[in-house]
Amino acid sequence: MKLQFTLALTALVSLYSATTLAAGDAAKGKVLYGVCAACHGANGEGQEALNAPKLAGQQDWYVVRQLQNFKAGIRGANPKDTNGMTMAPMAQTLPNEQAIADVAAFIKTLK
Ligand code: HEC
Known part of the structure; x- marks a missing residue:
C-alpha cells in the first residue's frame, strides 16, 4: 500500500515536472520573442x-506559469x-505549450 502510494506520487511528480519544464528550444523561442521585444525590450x-x-533573469518555470x-x-x-x-x-500569440517552453528557454538566456 505504502509502495503503491510512493509509486503513484513519483509518477505524479514526474508528470508534473514534465509539463511544467517541457524542454524549450531557445533558438525557436528567439523568433517568438520578436513580438515580446516591442514591450519587454x-x-x-x-x-x-x-x-x-x-x-x-526571471526563472523559466515562473515565466511558463505566467x-x-x-x-x-x-491572469489578465x-x-x-x-x-x-x-x-x-x-x-x-504562443500557439501551444511547446511555444511557451521555447520562449521561456530564450528568456532564460537574457542577462
Ligand atoms: C503590448 C505590450 C506587450 C507585449 C508585446 C508583450 N507583453 Fe508581456 N507584459 C506586458 C505587460 C504590460 C505586462 C504586465 C502585466 C501585469 O502588470 O500584470 C506583461 C507581463 C508579462 C509577464 C509576467 C511577468 C511577471 O513577472 O509576472 C510575462 C512572463 C510576459 N509578459 C511575457 C511576454 C512574452 C513571452 C511576450 C511575447 C510573446 C510578451 N510578454 C509580449 C506587455 C506586453
Missing part, C-alpha cells in the same frame, strides 16, 4: 512606460487589470 530589460516588466495563466484567462482577464489585459492577448 530586446534584452528583456522591461519598459516602465509600457508597464512591461523586466523578464531577464504565460499559461495569461493564455487560460486566469479582469477589466480592472489593465496591464494584465495588455499582456493576455500577447500570450495568445
Whole structure:
C-alpha cells in the first residue's frame, strides 16, 4: 500500500515536472520573442512606460506559469487589470505549450 502510494506520487511528480519544464528550444523561442521585444525590450530589460516588466533573469518555470495563466484567462482577464489585459492577448500569440517552453528557454538566456 505504502509502495503503491510512493509509486503513484513519483509518477505524479514526474508528470508534473514534465509539463511544467517541457524542454524549450531557445533558438525557436528567439523568433517568438520578436513580438515580446516591442514591450519587454530586446534584452528583456522591461519598459516602465509600457508597464512591461523586466523578464531577464526571471526563472523559466515562473515565466511558463505566467504565460499559461495569461493564455487560460486566469491572469489578465479582469477589466480592472489593465496591464494584465495588455499582456493576455500577447500570450495568445504562443500557439501551444511547446511555444511557451521555447520562449521561456530564450528568456532564460537574457542577462
Ligand atoms: C503590448 C505590450 C506587450 C507585449 C508585446 C508583450 N507583453 Fe508581456 N507584459 C506586458 C505587460 C504590460 C505586462 C504586465 C502585466 C501585469 O502588470 O500584470 C506583461 C507581463 C508579462 C509577464 C509576467 C511577468 C511577471 O513577472 O509576472 C510575462 C512572463 C510576459 N509578459 C511575457 C511576454 C512574452 C513571452 C511576450 C511575447 C510573446 C510578451 N510578454 C509580449 C506587455 C506586453
